[in-house]
Amino acid sequence: MRILITGSNGLLGQKIVKICLKRGTEFLATSNGKNRNYDCPDSRYLELDITNQNQIQEIFTSYNPTHIIHTAALTNVDYCELNPEECQEVNVNATRKLWEEAQKINAHFELLSTDFIFDGLKGNYKETDEPSAVSIYGQSKVDAENILIQSQNDNWSIARTIIVYGTANNLSRTNIVLWSIEALTKGDSMKIIDDQFRMPTWAEDLAWGCLEICNRNKKGIFHLCGPELMAVNEIVFRIAKHLGKSTQNVEIISSSTLNQPAKRPPRTGFDLSKSKSELDYKPKSIEETIDILLTEK
Numbered sequence: 001m002r003i004l005i006t007g008s009n010g011l012l013g014q015k016i017v018k019i020c021l022k023r024g025t026e027f028l029a030t031s032n033g034k035n036r037n038y039d040c041p042d043s044r045y046l047e048l049d050i051t052n053q054n055q056i057q058e059i060f061t062s063y064n065p066t067h068i069i070h071t072a073a074l075t076n077v078d079y080c081e082l083n084p085e086e087c088q089e090v091n092v093n094a095t096r097k098l099w100e101e102a103q104k105i106n107a108h109f110e111l112l113s114t115d116f117i118f119d120g121l122k123g124n125y126k127e128t129d130e131p132s133a134v135s136i137y138g139q140s141k142v143d144a145e146n147i148l149i150q151s152q153n154d155n156w157s158i159a160r161t162i163i164v165y166g167t168a169n170n171l172s173r174t175n176i177v178l179w180s181i182e183a184l185t186k187g188d189s190m191k192i193i194d195d196q197f198r199m200p201t202w203a204e205d206l207a208w209g210c211l212e213i214c215n216r217n218k219k220g221i222f223h224l225c226g227p228e229l230m231a232v233n234e235i236v237f238r239i240a241k242h243l244g245k246s247t248q249n250v251e252i253i254s255s256s257t258l259n260q261p262a263k264r265p266p267r268t269g270f271d272l273s274k275s276k277s278e279l280d281y282k283p284k285s286i287e288e289t290i291d292i293l294l295t296e297k
């Protein structure tokens, strides 16, 4: 197996690199700009802007991967809402370019997708449920998925996930668990919503699942998220309780007061039966992962 990773400077990309290094799996890490993951040797890294077809062609031909794990994307939901053309270029058109080149070299292509492809009215979504996005970001991922789903070639997989958290080097944005640990430890005031429900996902569990799809030569759609559905404020309260921190500076608010440009699905969450039975996917609880995170910080 020779895995090419896109978006290796991102949270998930860094965790896939970490597992590959630990296992001795052959890989090439690629991302926009310089290598910002100092755990990834520069010899295993190449700059790749996924919107540039010539760069894709050159790198795919010279590295000749057997698998591509495509994590790179514009992931800021509000930014995508305000910049729909850029979102289309990076999340949809670049996926098409990568898939076209993957097919030429007969490589398996794995796309990362999201719970935001659903409207969040039902919850507990299965892989077979129909998408119905409520944001530009969500729709861009539906469109990217459809490039694969509607293809004649079935050498692809889609790994959908939900609120990913964990530590990594030089990330361009933080995540809810890191932010909560820091704010609760300092006693900073926090405003947190109680009317959206998610299954938060430890980035290392997700990375493990993404690699397992490749290891087991799986095709099709897989749901990979954390084991429990909770309101967003519950994430913070669970962390506070586990760390023995006070929540007196945590204020509960309604999402309607945030005036965010993009709409969010109120209740997502995935049915994990397929990933558990076909991949032996066993995601960890928030409490188990915090203990690990604290040793990494």
Ligand SMILES: NC(=O)c1ccc[n+]([C@@H]2O[C@H](COP(=O)([O-])OP(=O)(O)OC[C@H]3O[C@@H](n4cnc5c(N)ncnc54)[C@H](OP(=O)(O)O)[C@@H]3O)[C@@H](O)[C@H]2O)c1
Residues within 6 Å of the ligand: 006, 007, 008, 009, 010, 011, 012, 013, 031, 032, 033, 048, 049, 050, 051, 070, 071, 072, 073, 074, 075, 090, 112, 113, 114, 115, 160, 161, 162, 163, 164, 165, 171, 172
């Ligand atoms: N994080 C979540 O909560 C979440 C939830 C559901 C689904 N997902 C999906 O899971 C995947 C991985 O998420 P993540 O948390 O690892 O995201 P992330 O930390 O934002 O990483 C995405 C990476 O893609 C890179 N990138 C953006 N545009 C690029 C381009 N044109 N060419 C090459 N690289 C580019 C970014 O570069 P810079 O660092 O330079 O900006 C970043 O390193 C994404 O596809 C995302 O949509 C994430």
